Amino acid sequence: MAKTSKRRSAPPISNNPAHFVPLGVIMSDYDGVLAKYMSDNNAGDVVITMPVTVDVAGEGKQKFFVAVAVTTSFDEPEALSDEIERSAPKGHRPLFAWVPANLYGTDEFGIFIDEMPIGETLKNGLVNEVLEQAAVEATVVALDQ
Numbered sequence: 001m002a003k004t005s006k007r008r009s010a011p012p013i014s015n016n017p018a019h020f021v022p023l024g025v026i027m028s029d030y031d032g033v034l035a036k037y038m039s040d041n042n043a044g045d046v047v048i049t050m051p052v053t054v055d056v057a058g059e060g061k062q063k064f065f066v067a068v069a070v071t072t073s074f075d076e077p078e079a080l081s082d083e084i085e086r087s088a089p090k091g092h093r094p095l096f097a098w099v100p101a102n103l104y105g106t107d108e109f110g111i112f113i114d115e116m117p118i119g120e121t122l123k124n125g126l127v128n129e130v131l132e133q134a135a136v137e138a139t140v141v142a143l144d145q
Contacts, residue, residue: 017045018069019045023049032134033135035139064094067084071101072101096113099111099140101143
């Protein structure tokens with residue numbers, strides 16, 4: 001996703017709470033397209049969740065609760081990140097990432113991933129799995145239209 005320096009006004013703040021939806025629902029009910037879920041459910045802010053068990057070299061099987069927030073009305077992700085910490089299934093380590101879609105096309109846009117001492121390759125791979133399976137890049141571009 002390319003960055004530019006153009007500035008956008010903030011979208012109207014939604015009174016609707018963020019939707020927390022499992023990746024499996026996006027894949028099975030919305031053809032793996034987050035934009036379809038957002039449109040069908042009038043959701044401007046969605047947190048896609050994915051519990052997963054990974055065999056980590058030298059450490060054995062580890063459980064993670066990956067959550068990727070795609071938002072249009074949040075100025076900061078702390079409230080969503082805190083909720084993921086609280087709601088992670090027992091025994092799963094939460095891994096949170098934030099995609100502020102309303103900043104797409106500006107210098108401030110990026111994908112922000114919480115720090116976690118598991119190695120960049122594993123951390124980025126887990127987040128990328130959600131991004132790819134839910135077509136997050138296409139969704140962010142579509143929201144910009």
